Amino acid sequence: MRSLVSAIFDPMIRVLLIATGLAVILPATGDARGVVQTISNFAIFVLFLVNGMRIARADIFKGFTNWHFFLPLGIWVFGVMAMAGLGFSMLAQNGLPPLIALGFLYLGTLPSTIQSATSYTTIAGGNVALSVIGAALINIAGVFITAPLFGFLGGGAVADTGPDVIVRIALLLVLPFVIGQAVQGWTFDWIKQRRDRIVWLDRIVIAIAVYVAFSGAVEQGIGRDLSLTGMAWLVGLTIAFLLVANAGAWLASAALGLKLGDRIAFLFAGSQKSVAIGAPLAALLFPPEAAGFVIAPLLLYHLLQLMIAAPVSSRLASLARN
Template identity: 80%
Template sequence: MHPLAKALRDPMIAVLLLATLLAIVLPATGDAREPIRAVSNAAIFVLFLVNGMRIARGDIARGLTNWRFFLPLGLWVFGIMALAGLGFSKLADNILPPLIALGFLYLGTLPSTIQSATSYTTIAGGNVALSVIGAALINIAGVFITAPLFGVLGGGDIASTGPDVIIRIALLLVLPFVIGQALQGWTFEWIAAHRARIVWLDRIVIGLAVYVAFSGAVEQGIGRDLSIVSGAWLVVLTLAFLLVANVGAWVASGALSLPYPDRIAFLFAGSQKSVAIGAPLAALLFPAQQAGYVIAPLLLYHLVQLMIAAPMAGFFAEQTAD
């Protein structure tokens, strides 16, 4: 099967599209909003509990010692990409609704996605161990870094970054992860044995968070605010941002003189953005009426990154095989 056709069959694409379509057709508004948000928050807690169980403590410890790879990766993800997001946000502010334009800044401050970065590094013949640990460390860091970084770079007027939000992030993201790490000795083997089924937990939780966010956006009239012309600009700018992310990560890894397999790991861990962190975190940072607007660039970016990562991985696999 052609790599692009295989990518299009990724269930995550169907989940995101279904959640968005359901929010358009049957949004959670009025009396239904709070119960759905409560269910989504409970699901987010369970997701981060499981994340704590499945990210090995030993991997985290080993990753912290490989500073030559992980320090530049962290600076790339939370430094260069965040500044690129700020630049794209300023550019988009002239042609897109303000909250959607701000979504590029939010996109730039997000961490990497673990599953697809690791999967495509494996297919491409890259350093899988570095990819797994790198994406995991960046994800953990993102829980603490993304919100304040977004606020500092210009999103503080929109996002709630006060004590109440910090407490919600701690209770729904940090606390369950810490509990999962504490329980890991008893649960790690069970999690590993049921990995294929647990992947669906990720998808369901992300789908719920996207549905809640887009329901608020639909209620506020995102379909009216986003015209055909501005929608086309959203696609163009998202594709341009993805190009900057991939080309920049590859060039940066070359400037670091990393071995070829490590460069592949840096590329996918540095350019893939996490909707698994982005969608739940948006539900905590932004009012329900705004979150759907802000994550619009993230959802489009995530869909396109899934579609282009497979052909890229196939190309690198051919290079490493030669």
């Protein structure tokens, strides 16, 4: 119960609830949708510019040298989890609208989230340096891998994975990140000193992307298409996916022969999915009338991963101390 309360009061969850609630009450439709979409695109550009400024180049280069940890992590995140997402997507078609079922495939192809993976690794007494670098590398890779992987595994019929979207991803995600890396020598300390305030940039940009996506879903009747039985099916499958992600990452780290601290880093970097990449990327890949449906499993997964990570990290912390 305490985990549920703490998850609900997490700032990111509150922002997501506000964004979805606003989309239900006052969705952006017609000409307003175009204006909000433009604002969202600009915000995404700024977010990835800042990401380029705050992920240290030295950490990126260091990560490539520790291939015995990061190569299996990448295979787990973009290989095993993607295939699990495909399986859950097929299973979900029995009780969910097709676009929401497809959302499990999209969820499976997404990279790790940096902030919560690092935070819970710290609480659990794991290898924080590995967690930070691992999640950062997986996030960077996800910008290039998620869209084509999703299209290859069966999402291409809904998502725009052609040349135009590749150009949009390059202009709105890759280009600002490269610029941020280029100017990092002048901006890194300034960004680091304002880390607590800049984290709100992440939340606001994600909120705008979620608002645009759910505005389209509301206009298309997501409330009508998703019955109480369908909602229960969505929650049940998301919980099952989360359990597979956590148990699988923990067992995989054991099979690799990693030390406890490294196993903890692998667990959270391998099971925590990034709404910070997922929501903005969905705004580029899917038309507004589809995006809200597709990211529904992601938003629910994000809430549930915070709920389960709190008690798991506390339990692991006691193991790390013994």
